[in-house]
Amino acid sequence: MKSLLTSMLLFCISAVTYSQITDVEDDKLKGKVKSVSFISYSQDPGEERRFGIKSFISYNEKGFLSEYSSFENEIGAKDFMIIPTYDQKGRRNYDSNFNKGRVYDGKSIFSFDKSGNRIEWVEYSSNDTIIMRHAFKYNSKKQMVKHLLYNNKNELLGTVEYILDTKGNVLSRISSKADGTVEYQYSYVYDIKGNAISEKYKNSERKREYFLKMKYDDYGNMVLQEEYDENGKLEEQKSISYKYDKYNNWIDKSATIIRYYDKSSYEVYEMEYREITYY
Numbered sequence: 001m002k003s004l005l006t007s008m009l010l011f012c013i014s015a016v017t018y019s020q021i022t023d024v025e026d027d028k029l030k031g032k033v034k035s036v037s038f039i040s041y042s043q044d045p046g047e048e049r050r051f052g053i054k055s056f057i058s059y060n061e062k063g064f065l066s067e068y069s070s071f072e073n074e075i076g077a078k079d080f081m082i083i084p085t086y087d088q089k090g091r092r093n094y095d096s097n098f099n100k101g102r103v104y105d106g107k108s109i110f111s112f113d114k115s116g117n118r119i120e121w122v123e124y125s126s127n128d129t130i131i132m133r134h135a136f137k138y139n140s141k142k143q144m145v146k147h148l149l150y151n152n153k154n155e156l157l158g159t160v161e162y163i164l165d166t167k168g169n170v171l172s173r174i175s176s177k178a179d180g181t182v183e184y185q186y187s188y189v190y191d192i193k194g195n196a197i198s199e200k201y202k203n204s205e206r207k208r209e210y211f212l213k214m215k216y217d218d219y220g221n222m223v224l225q226e227e228y229d230e231n232g233k234l235e236e237q238k239s240i241s242y243k244y245d246k247y248n249n250w251i252d253k254s255a256t257i258i259r260y261y262d263k264s265s266y267e268v269y270e271m272e273y274r275e276i277t278y279y
Contacts, residue, residue, distance in 0.1 A: 022063030028220065031247035032279040033059055039074065043269040052270075061279055064092065072100070080105070091116070106131070117142055132157075143168050158183070169194060195220060210235070219248050234260055249276055 024033050040052035054071040056078075065084050072079040077100060085094040095108040104126055111120040121134040130152045137146040147160040156178040163172040173186040182204050189198040199212040209230035217223050219242075227236040236259050243252035253272040258265050 022059075023065045024059050024063035027057075029249055029276070031249070032061070033063075033249070034277040034279050035059065037275040038272065040270065040272040043271070045267055045269075049269075049271065062090065064090075077101075089116075091118075115142060117144075139164075141168070165190075167194065169196075191216075193220065195222075217242070219244070219250075221250060236260065245276060247276075247278070250274065251276060 027036075029036070035056065035058040037056050039054045041049040042052055043049040051074050054074060056067070056069045056071075057065065058067045060066045064086070065082075067084075068082040069078045070080045071077070079100045081098040081102065083096045083098070084092050085096070087093045091110070091112060093110045093112075095110075097105040097107060099105040106126050107124045107128070109122050109124070110118050111122075113119045115138075117136070117138045119136050119138075121136075123131040123133070125131050132152065133150040133154065135148040135150070136144055137148075139145050143162075143164055145162050145164065147162075149157045149159070151157055158178055159176050161172075161174045161176070162170050163174070165171050167190075169190050170188060172188070175183045175185070177183060184201065184203045184205075187200040187202075188196045191197050193216075195214070195216045197214050197216075199214070200209070201211075202209045211228045211230075211232075213224075213226045213228070214222050215224040221240070221242055223240050223242075225238040225240075226234060227238075229235050236257060238255055238257045240253060240255045242250040242254075245251050251274050253270075253274075255270040255272075257268045257270065259268070
């Protein structure tokens with residue numbers, strides 16, 4: 001069952017409500033984008049590249065999602081698909097999920113409050129029994145500040161809390177168990193353009209911490225990411241370059257990742273390609 005993971009990726013768990021921003025904008029795309037076909041690879045030095053992910057996303061003319069599909073391999077058929085439905089107010093209120101062969105694989109139903117905030121998301125299996133329920137709370141600016149997860153018995157599994165700055169950027173994201181015990185926390189710092197230039201991660205259970213530093217190009221795409229351990233030692237450096245189309249959307253993304261060990265280093269390469277169509 002891919003519905004939970006894929007739906008989580010497609011549902012915007014951010015500091016703004018979906019009504020304030022289109023899916024095209026949320027995906028940081030420019031122009032009247034119709035569809036994006038995506039494929040990724042990774043490669044070790046001296047070896048053949050390995051297939052990573054292949055997906056297809058289409059948008060309607062208003063800039064909202066009309067289909068998401070993933071593929072089993074480079075040339076294979078679709079193995080998972082989400083088709084959203086919108087109500088008369090243009091709100092995404094229903095998702096139909098399909099697996100390989102377009103066989104029904106469950107659904108998601110979304111509910112809203114009087115202000116238009118999406119306050120509930122219920123996921124169903126292929127036999128229409130509840131898998132999980134999500135509830136969302138907002139501040140007076142219609143910004144999401146809390147995400148609560150429940151199992152199919154409506155028992156609380158945990159929460160995610162968002163602490164925001166005055167611009168709506170997420171300063172801290174705190175994940176806790178049902179009893180309130182903090183599992184992990186992310187903290188962020190932003191530049192004047194709203195790009196996250198640092199990220200700090202702390203896992204309370206595993207006692208692990210790391211710190212990221214990021215740099216961006218003029219289009220807001222990351223060109224450098226450095227990961228440090230809790231002692232400030234550089235563990236990984238990722239350098240990224242892009243090729244852009246005429247709308248300044250990237251269509252070719254190449255990354256070199258250097259992982260540092262005590263007495264050596266190791267390089268890995270990543271390649272991502274996008275074919276973008278427009279209205």
